[in-house]
Amino acid sequence: MNPEQQIKELREELREHNYKYYVLDNPVISDYEFDLKLKQLQELEAAHPEFYDPNSPTVRVGGEVTKNFNTVTHEFRMYSLDNSYSKDDLLDWVKRIRKLVDGEIQYTCELKYDGASMNLTYENGKLIRAVTRGDGFQGDEVTTNVKTIKSVPLQLKGDYPEKFEMRGEIVLPFEGFKKMNLERIDIGEEPYRNPRNTASGSLKLQDSSEVARRPLEFLWYSMKANRLPVATQYESLQKAREWGFKVPEVAKLCKNLDEVLEFIEYWDVHRHEMPYETDGVVIKVNQLQQQEELGYTAKSPRWAMAYKFKAESAVTVLNKITYQVGRTGAITPVANLEPVQLAGTIVKRASLHNADQIAKLDIREGDTVFVEKGGEIIPKITAVDTSKRAPSTPPTQYIEHCPECETPLERKEGEAQHYCPNTDGCPPQIIGRIQHYISRKAMDIEGLGGETVALLVTNGLIKNYADLYDLTMEQVIPLERMAEKSAENLVKGIGASKQIPFERVLFALGIRYVGETVAKKLAKHYKSIDALMEASAEMLVNVDEIGERIAESVITFFASEDNKTIIRRLKDYGVQLEISAEKLANQTDKLQGNSFVVSGVFEQVSRTELKKLIEDNGGKVSGSISGKTSYVVAGEKMGPSKRTKAEELGIPIISEEDFLAMIS
Numbered sequence: 001m002n003p004e005q006q007i008k009e010l011r012e013e014l015r016e017h018n019y020k021y022y023v024l025d026n027p028v029i030s031d032y033e034f035d036l037k038l039k040q041l042q043e044l045e046a047a048h049p050e051f052y053d054p055n056s057p058t059v060r061v062g063g064e065v066t067k068n069f070n071t072v073t074h075e076f077r078m079y080s081l082d083n084s085y086s087k088d089d090l091l092d093w094v095k096r097i098r099k100l101v102d103g104e105i106q107y108t109c110e111l112k113y114d115g116a117s118m119n120l121t122y123e124n125g126k127l128i129r130a131v132t133r134g135d136g137f138q139g140d141e142v143t144t145n146v147k148t149i150k151s152v153p154l155q156l157k158g159d160y161p162e163k164f165e166m167r168g169e170i171v172l173p174f175e176g177f178k179k180m181n182l183e184r185i186d187i188g189e190e191p192y193r194n195p196r197n198t199a200s201g202s203l204k205l206q207d208s209s210e211v212a213r214r215p216l217e218f219l220w221y222s223m224k225a226n227r228l229p230v231a232t233q234y235e236s237l238q239k240a241r242e243w244g245f246k247v248p249e250v251a252k253l254c255k256n257l258d259e260v261l262e263f264i265e266y267w268d269v270h271r272h273e274m275p276y277e278t279d280g281v282v283i284k285v286n287q288l289q290q291q292e293e294l295g296y297t298a299k300s301p302r303w304a305m306a307y308k309f310k311a312e313s314a315v316t317v318l319n320k321i322t323y324q325v326g327r328t329g330a331i332t333p334v335a336n337l338e339p340v341q342l343a344g345t346i347v348k349r350a351s352l353h354n355a356d357q358i359a360k361l362d363i364r365e366g367d368t369v370f371v372e373k374g375g376e377i378i379p380k381i382t383a384v385d386t387s388k389r390a391p392s393t394p395p396t397q398y399i400e401h402c403p404e405c406e407t408p409l410e411r412k413e414g415e416a417q418h419y420c421p422n423t424d425g426c427p428p429q430i431i432g433r434i435q436h437y438i439s440r441k442a443m444d445i446e447g448l449g450g451e452t453v454a455l456l457v458t459n460g461l462i463k464n465y466a467d468l469y470d471l472t473m474e475q476v477i478p479l480e481r482m483a484e485k486s487a488e489n490l491v492k493g494i495g496a497s498k499q500i501p502f503e504r505v506l507f508a509l510g511i512r513y514v515g516e517t518v519a520k521k522l523a524k525h526y527k528s529i530d531a532l533m534e535a536s537a538e539m540l541v542n543v544d545e546i547g548e549r550i551a552e553s554v555i556t557f558f559a560s561e562d563n564k565t566i567i568r569r570l571k572d573y574g575v576q577l578e579i580s581a582e583k584l585a586n587q588t589d590k591l592q593g594n595s596f597v598v599s600g601v602f603e604q605v606s607r608t609e610l611k612k613l614i615e616d617n618g619g620k621v622s623g624s625i626s627g628k629t630s631y632v633v634a635g636e637k638m639g640p641s642k643r644t645k646a647e648e649l650g651i652p653i654i655s656e657e658d659f660l661a662m663i664s
């Protein structure tokens with residue numbers, strides 16, 4: 001096969017797999033196989049630039065940087081929607097439109113997805129432009145970023161019109177949002193407030209490869225053209241699906257207002273089961289002919305109406321504001337509430353975020369407050385009922401000293417958060433850093449848990465993570481609930497962590513803004529801690545994906561004499577502070593992005609070797625089977641429960657030979 005043909009076939013194949021995975025949620029090949037094909041295509045394209053295609057599946061990984069987003073005028077204006085809040089509002093609307101059109105009116109009901117609206121222009125089946133709503137007349141062109149969103153088709157299938165526009169909402173599903181936030185918190189970044197703002201903010205990132213990493217989705221809701229090949233909104237839903245768009249299945253054709261109300265009632269309750277945020281229902285007159293007759297007001301179509309769900313809120317009393325100190329010293333004020341029932345759970349605490357938020361709400365202890373649950377991880381306080389406040393209640397004074405160590409707090413210019421600067425003497429910071437060091441993604445120390453770390457610190461046995469390596473059984477046994485066996489496991493576990501590879505040690509050090517990915521990048525680039533410590537800020541920012549903020553944080557960390565001492569000690573204990581030569585020779589990223597569970601006994605390699613092979617080739621080893629597992633490598637005498645679980649979840653079970661072939 002000639003390269004042109006090969007490129008063409010690979011593109012088609014990848015397009016189809018992408019569609020099955022992200023639009024149908026029904027992948028038929030493993031991530032690993034997908035990545036292999038993608039890599040193959042990337043290589044072919046690099047070798048044959050003459051076959052460049054701006055819509056090749058390879059553009060989805062991003063990489064292009066947009067410095068300025070151009071303003072583009074919409075060919076068809078992007079209107080707002082009128083809102084309604086009750087059955088009566090809807091009745092009024094239906095009465096109004098009945099007077100304006102002849103014949104029966106049917107409605108298509110869809111959920112109102114809460115994200116950022118997006119207009120996509122297609123010509124001859126190819127995506128040529130993506131523009132935000134902006135003011136409705138003009139928006140910003142964000143094509144490069146939108147191309148990385150996997151549910152946006154770059155090449156359509158079927159009988160699409162020559163030129164037309166597709167509209168939909170870009171959302172960030174809850175699960176991906178939570179995951180992004182956990183990672184941010186872990187490296188000392190402030191978590192994002194809600195999925196909607198994060199989704200729209202993502203579209204304006206300059207680096208499209210960063211957008212590619214965010215699990216954004218495009219949910220289709222309408223099409224526009226001078227002449228459309230459909231007669232109703234409901235038909236256009238079906239067409240959009242055929243052409244390759246993700247159209248949520250919940251949309252329903254309703255014959256009359258009663259059916260519309262039924263739809264609303266059902267989804268008012270069940271919307272919490274949706275994987276992304278929804279804030280209402282959009283009701284659209286189904287016949288396009290009738291839509292045309294109804295037309296538009298200055299702001300919105302007469303033929304559509306949004307029904308807004310009431311945000312689930314509750315009223316309760318704020319008993320006390322307390323302050324938490326995180327591993328990085330960041331202070332978070334927490335509202336301790338009189339327990340109250342909200343959206344199916346009992347709420348006792350809400351985040352107040354920072355001093356500005358407290359001032360903005362003018363919230364005081366003893367206040368009656370409104371609590372809401374949105375996309376946030378914990379509920380938020382939206383307002384204070386000041387009419388219920390006793391006149392003598394004093395305004396909240398934000399603390400000036402650390403609640404744990406009394407050190408005066410600091411606040412950097414431009415940052416919302418207060419910090420306790422007593423990095424080395426503030427107990428929650430000390431404990432937090434060591435807990436991070438031993439955590440699963442870092443040094444993964446078996447036999448040592450977060451609570452024991454706190455005990456070791458409060459008993460004065462350790463002050464930093466280097467101290468762990470000096471611990472003896474005799475020191476540990478007298479601790480509360482510490483049997484001899486557990487003390488032995490603890491010391492063993494600490495010893496075993498000396499085998500953990502450099503990139504994970506680097507992550508474990510807990511340098512602010514150095515998450516797993518950044519640590520890997522730095523380890524790969526510098527190969528040893530000595531080389532990294534010698535790097536200047538200018539050198540650091542020249543490393544792919546390392547920005548000024550990270551560079552500055554790395555420099556500050558290694559400038560500290562205390563940290564230098566700790567590093568020196570870690571080196572003496574034998575912790576891996578460089579990539580070993582043997583490892584450098586054997587490492588690949590062939591298994592990148594795949595998670596493996598190993599079960600049973602093997603012939604050619606030991607279990608430990610097998611696990612090491614997985615990690616050396618960029619894969620992850622996990623102890624239990626879940627939806628996230630890519631493969632189960634099964635040896636002889638594989639556990640029957642593991643087998644059943646894998647079969648239930650449809651996870652491929654491969655043999656030792658299959659695995660070795662994968663990495664050969």
Ligand code: AMP
Pocket residue numbers: 079080081082110111112113114116117118133168169221282306
């Ligand atoms: P609003 O911003 O409140 O005027 O509401 C209009 C916006 O709702 C549109 O710009 C869309 O981005 C968004 N929207 C979400 N879901 C839908 C849907 N199913 N149909 C139409 N618009 C929707």
Ligand code: ZN
Pocket residue numbers: 325402403404405406407420421422425426427
């Ligand atoms: Zn402190």
